[in-house]
Amino acid sequence: MASETTEPTSAKASEDFGGLRMTKQRQVVYEVLADLSHDHPTASEVFVTAKERMPSISLATVYNCLETLTGSGAIRQVNIDREATRYCANLQPHAHFYCTDCDKVFDIGLERGADASSIWSLPPGCRVEEMHVAIRGVCGTCPKCRQDHAA
Amino acid sequence: MASETTEPTSAKASEDFGGLRMTKQRQVVYEVLADLSHDHPTASEVFVTAKERMPSISLATVYNCLETLTGSGAIRQVNIDREATRYCANLQPHAHFYCTDCDKVFDIGLERGADASSIWSLPPGCRVEEMHVAIRGVCGTCPKCRQDHAA
DNA sequence: ATTATTCTAAGAATCATTCTAAAAAGTGTC
DNA sequence: GACACTTTTTAGAATGATTCTTAGAATAAT
Numbered sequence: 001m002a003s004e005t006t007e008p009t010s011a012k013a014s015e016d017f018g019g020l021r022m023t024k025q026r027q028v029v030y031e032v033l034a035d036l037s038h039d040h041p042t043a044s045e046v047f048v049t050a051k052e053r054m055p056s057i058s059l060a061t062v063y064n065c066l067e068t069l070t071g072s073g074a075i076r077q078v079n080i081d082r083e084a085t086r087y088c089a090n091l092q093p094h095a096h097f098y099c100t101d102c103d104k105v106f107d108i109g110l111e112r113g114a115d116a117s118s119i120w121s122l123p124p125g126c127r128v129e130e131m132h133v134a135i136r137g138v139c140g141t142c143p144k145c146r147q148d149h150a151a
Numbered sequence: 152m153a154s155e156t157t158e159p160t161s162a163k164a165s166e167d168f169g170g171l172r173m174t175k176q177r178q179v180v181y182e183v184l185a186d187l188s189h190d191h192p193t194a195s196e197v198f199v200t201a202k203e204r205m206p207s208i209s210l211a212t213v214y215n216c217l218e219t220l221t222g223s224g225a226i227r228q229v230n231i232d233r234e235a236t237r238y239c240a241n242l243q244p245h246a247h248f249y250c251t252d253c254d255k256v257f258d259i260g261l262e263r264g265a266d267a268s269s270i271w272s273l274p275p276g277c278r279v280e281e282m283h284v285a286i287r288g289v290c291g292t293c294p295k296c297r298q299d300h301a302a
Numbered sequence: 303a304t305t306a307t308t309c310t311a312a313g314a315a316t317c318a319t320t321c322t323a324a325a326a327a328g329t330g331t332c
Numbered sequence: 333g334a335c336a337c338t339t340t341t342t343a344g345a346a347t348g349a350t351t352c353t354t355a356g357a358a359t360a361a362t
Contacts, residue, residue, distance in 0.1 A: 021328080023340065043318080058342050063319070081230055082350080084318060095271050100280065108271045117286070119265035120246050125291035129251065134283045135268070140276030172359080174309065194349080209311045214350070233319080235349060 020072050028054045029065035033075055033089050040078055040086040040096070040105040078105065080134050095133035102142035108135065171223050179205045180216035184226055184240050191229055191237040191247070191256040229256065231285050246284035253293040259286065 020026075032049045033041070041049075047062040066087055069075045078086040080098045086105060088096075093116060095108040110116060117128055171177075183200045184192070192200075198213045217238055220226045229237040231249045237256060239247075244267060246259040261267060268279055290296050 021339075023327085025341070056342090060320085060343070061341055064341075077232070079230065079232055081228070082233060082236055082318095085233055097273070097277065099277075106274075108273060111270050111272050114270035116270060119262050119267060119270060120259045120284070120286070121262045122248070122259060122286075123257075123290070123292060126248065126250075126288055127291065128286055128288040130287040132283075132285045132287075133271070134285075135271070135273075135279055136281040136283075137277055137279040139274070140278070172308075174358085176310070207311085211312070211351085212310055215310075233349095 020068060025050075025054065025057055025061050026065045026068065028057065029062055030069055030074065030089075033066075033069075033087055037089040038107075040088050042084040042086050044084070046087065078134075079132065080105065080136075093131075095135055097135045097137065097139065099139040099142065100136055101138045104139070104142070106139065108133075171219055176201075176205065176208055176212050177216045177219060179208065180213055181220055181225065181240075184217075184220075184238055188240040189258075191239050193235040193237050195235070197238065229285075230283065231256065231287075244282075246286055248286045248288065248290065250290035250293065250296065251287055252289045252299055253295045255290070255293065257290065259284075 028050050029046060032046050032053065036046070036049060039045070043063055043066055044059070046066065047057070047059050050057050050062055066075070070077055070087075073091075074089075076088045076091065078088050078096050080086070080096065088107070090107055093110060095110075095116075097106045097108050098104075099106070116131055116133065122128065179201050180197060183197050183204065187197070187200060190196070194214055194217055195210070197217065198208070198210050201208050201213055217226070221228055221238075224242075225240075227239045227242065229239050229247050231237070231247065239258070241258055244261055246261075246267075248257040248259050249255075250257070267282055267284065273279065289299070291300060
């Protein structure tokens with residue numbers, strides 16, 4: 001697949017994402033997501049913004065790209081209940097807080113030194129691959145909350 | 152079931168579930184779920200078993216009942232990614248472990264004394280209503296998983 | 303007993319997502 | 333640069349879990 005002799009050919013941004021081919025569409029989708037990451041956009045929302053930057057792109061392609069990027073570990077899926085899957089370019093371990101009032105999703109970091117899996121009494125022999133923490137609640141004053149997490 | 156001493160009107164099992172009317176269908180759905188709770192059945196799976204006990208029941212009614220019971224806090228929803236919602240009669244705080252190998256869902260209890268929400272640095276002023284923890288991995292306990300480990 | 307309210311049943315509708323088939327783009331080879 | 337080959341994109345159809353709708357049944361209130 002990826003022949004790495006010397007690379008005077010086309011610059012391969014693909015190497016950043018586990019050897020997958022970095023097409024223009026994937027680039028656009030990734031950039032849109034990185035830009036909108038705080039909003040945790042759905043596939044449709046990514047599509048809207050991606051289309052502004054590349055009018056020819058299709059929804060199916062956005063789905064394909066999001067799946068490929070997720071598979072390569074470049075982005076993460078966020079599922080809150082059974083609502084449309086949202087996507088997130090934040091790769092740090094974090095939880096998601098869904099405000100039932102303003103309908104927004106916020107990233108919640110770990111307390112320093114905390115280990116999210118150690119509090120669960122997992123049976124011996126089982127191997128954890130992924131952990132998704134979704135917290136529902138009310139964020140209080142929504143504008144304030146948004147400010148607090150804008151960083 | 153409900154052994155009230157003096158009750159002029161009809162006995163209300165409803166009082167057990169936050170004042171909602173305990174119809175026969177809701178009763179059946181709840182009992183099915185309590186019986187199958189370890190399996191974390193989907194609505195369709197609940198429907199199959201409920202239909203054995205009450206052949207006239209419809210899928211839409213099972214959905215309605217599950218929603219009502221969830222709303223009253225008698226049962227809980229379990230969502231793993233965007234797969235069909237599963238239901239669970241275990242009301243203790245617990246996480247769900249989804250084995251990607253054997254496709255089963257297990258309840259995972261908290262380590263004693265642990266507090267699931269204290270490890271997250273939640274912004275001040277926000278109120279947590281619910282917390283869903285989904286862990287993906289390989290359970291290593293089922294025959295299939297043990298076989299895969301050996302291989 | 304009569305009326306009002308809530309619940310159930312069956313099927314249609316919805317909507318996010320996946321699939322399909324064909325065209326397009328990229329890759330490697332001469 | 334033209335050729336065969338693989339991967340990706342596109343557009344629309346298909347899928348499947350869930351929700352909606354409407355009429356009729358059951359239950360509660362008057």
